[in-house]
Amino acid sequence: MQRNALSRRSVLSLAGACAIAGTGATAVGGAQADGTSRESFTIREGTAEETTVYVTSADADGPTAVVVGGVHGNEVGGYTAASAIADWEIGAGTLVTIPEANAVAIERGTRTDDDGIDLNRQFPEGREPETDLARALWSVIVEYDPDIVIDLHESTGIYANDPVDGVGQAIFHSDGEAAAAAADAAEYVTRNYVDDRSLAFQTGPFSSSNTDPRGLLVHKAARDLGTDAFLAETLSTDVPLETRVQWHSAIVERLLTDALRLEATDGDAESDDPDEDTDENETDDGDETNEEAETDDADESGDEDEAAEAPVASIETCPGNGAAMALESGQQVELDASGSYVQGGEIIRYEWDVGQTAQFDETGETITVTVGANARDTVVLRVTSDDGETDTESIALSTD
Template structure:
């Protein structure tokens, strides 16, 4: 599973709506040189749903290769400021009746953006206190689509993508349905009914104290996957879905306590891997520490075999997990610290060694580890990719 926050390289033409009022907010527009569809992403319709506006803020800076990306991260600034679903008793996402003008000034200006940008698809990002597939009354982990614009097909693909490649606990599986366009005065419904255009409401859950970072990662993963399928994003750093747990020659036990997986550079320029964040799903896995003074694969905590420049970080006494490793500085010396550099179209092999719990090696078969890779490109743009290693 993948998510991303790459900085935009496309042309920018940002503007504000409700300018000069307490509802003033910014619309971020990225337009690539290559032709393609226009996708709009909205967050912050409900001010107490931090996932929506936080994910949209990240997406506003994404790099696109074709078409146009229009992002309104903070649709309801006043509600966000007071951390409330509504503002002055008004639910912004109930002000978009089908076949008639939106009922508030803010809703009308948002609708003007939708119409003037001539969008081909809309994502409205939210979160919920519960889970749609349960009986708790919530709609989290729900993807709800219009019937217009083949949104139903996109919804099904995203449900499968997230559940198969991102969600490690079936309690948090995604589901959803296609509603009748125009059956509710929501933005999504009006887009489907009045414009015959595809739209999705995406709801992550905050149930059980689920971290905001996890909600945002799943939300951005879904939008990223859609933009790739829809043709706006072509180039990326990808995970090859090939992780293995390794019992290395350095081990004196039968534990498969190392991990190895490949990443690919599909950008048309060099990629420098600068940081790698490691977050095991099992909180008992609390350390990454090799047992050698050597440097390289299986004798360093982190080693990346890359064609332009290998990456390595060898940390004295290991590192506590979860952690973020700066490949260029290990906190002790620069002798065994080096960013990895991959040329266009090349693969790099990442090796992590060795995972421990309370000082003892852990057999990583059956464990899940979330990885975030930060990178910079030759043209100065930067970004990150997040994915789950499912063993």
């Protein structure tokens, strides 16, 4: 997938990350195999807008996530991914999927329905949605009161800070913690699934309530319900459908994997790295029982195993507060990852992606970067624990 520019070390790291996802999922799968319930129902039944809502509930308590596709009928990557996501296995919480939100527009293969109504403008904040379909979709969301809402879309242009020119290859997000989650997902999908650097995923905040575009489903979810909301946009121009579906799936997987303890899905992320299975240290599922045994005495609650062992990446800057202060182009800033930690273990590797290149080609507990010397002043740190688990943290150095 990644091409010649990727160093050998990076390939091994990538394999490690994939292996971790597989290992964790295996452990979860056994525990929840008979503890998951699936149901589905239809909304707008008997009308041309009739569509199916899929609900998967795990025995283990956890957050509720809603994934929506097909709000725009010509954005095939989004609704194709969403219908596969409806079948995902989860280890905790509830996954609600509405793959074909706008069945009429999908049937037509157009953005809007027969009447030219753009469904993603029918969700005004603080009041009832504008159309029967929008009201039906919104009642599903209100009924399940999700912690996370993800809406999958496509765009014919790449996002470059002005939505007018396109919004592709971007994850838009609500305020607060969703920003970091979006950055992490963007970094994840770029690192694992994007060969061409010009297609690296970016993130952006939702437009404010007073600014167009207004009436978006995710805006209403965030502002009326306090949900962490995400709008994922892939580029549909000159990109094969399979690739766009893979991008959407990877973004949703990354956003939900901890919350819903996702089971690894066959045939996506994990399976297309040829190096994955050759790194026996990282992929040996047989070691799981030993690892669990080793950590048992330190761990009172079996359910918390993964959380307790996961490393936490942290970046500090010198000069301090580099992310918020105004920096001069050309100024050097030291980035210090020594505040990263893992409970009951140690960090064995510090890797850096400077300039959002989708490659972790610098290593070391501290690095020095030159502001303005890179395409983007975003730096992503990845730390790896002695158990092979990873965490990432990103920082944007502002020259504003």
